[in-house]
Amino acid sequence: MHPLATTDLNLLVALQALLKTHNVTKAAVELGITQSAMSRTLQRLRATFNDPLFVRTREGLKPTARAEALVGELGQTLDSVGQLLASPTFDPSTARGSFRVLTNDFGSQVFMPNIMSELSREAPGMNFEIVSRRSDMMDQLQQGQVDLILATLDQQIPAEIYARTLGEDRFVCVMRYNHPLASKKLTLNEYCDARHILITTGNDRRGHIDLQLAKQGLKRNIVLRLPHFTAAPSIAANSDLIVTMPRGLALRQAQTLGLKLVEPPVNHEPFAYHLVWHSRQHHNPAHKWLRDLMSNSIRKTLQEAPEPIDPLRGWVDLFKPEINFFPEEVPENIVEELQG
């Protein structure tokens, strides 16, 4: 059995009081117990250290050599124990270490710039590692392979998992500005017949939009499946393919690629971005600090989504069903200027 298992740490506190006062009665008052109780505590101390510790003299209790030798070390030990028992704190300015966050290229491109900016400013000693999704992301969280997940939840979360909703987004349909379908209001049939890019990071053969279409007995023409959100707009900008994707990213990409954003002719609910973590990290002050930093940064990013710009008509309403970034005949220099 470990020696500490049968040792009351209060004995050390009592010893410190005795070393300070050299008086059983005064030490008892200091600890709020009776002289008798302190005397019995001294008995236990003597048995524990196998030393008298104090002897009675004309001048009062005199510590033995063993007791005097304990003075410095005892103070340090009690300080350490005090720190051990105190609530843990986290100081980002001096903290060192690494956080592993699971997110996709969408999260990396849209949210990470602001997060890294704030992290670098507030916790310059901390590092970030973005981890890709492998099979079940909840397994990655439970096995401790990642500290946090930034994602859209498409599954029930286990009881030991916490999740925080950060904000909502909607799908928009993205196509090159001179796409044959860009000049007119998109009908459901035209949408289904068009050639689509499906962004799928899991093993799903169908996306959220496809499930909605299936409810109406419809199916769209998917010609390209790819796991990257950020690549899809570039492909759409240089082909007849259209992509239905989160508006938050589409708005950012549209300005540099020259894309038209159209409300998809499919009824769909907004979807939410979530921060997800395991219960074993719930009370970790460093983890809590990171969660708050990421939450605030992401909410700010979502609120500050770039306004779509129409070079001829100025700023247009974000919620306008059809968002035309460029007119039919757009001078090349305007495209280049916006791309630059």
Next chain:
DNA sequence: ATAGACGACCGCCTATAGGA
């Protein structure tokens, strides 16, 4: 006289074992 040590006894709390 004073302060500390010690014994007796009590109450409270906790852990454990055993039975319903």
Next chain:
DNA sequence: TCCTATAGGCGGTCGTCTAT
């Protein structure tokens, strides 16, 4: 699983003894 009995630890009071 819950209840009860039991044991042990700790701190309380009170009284007494002892060293200074």
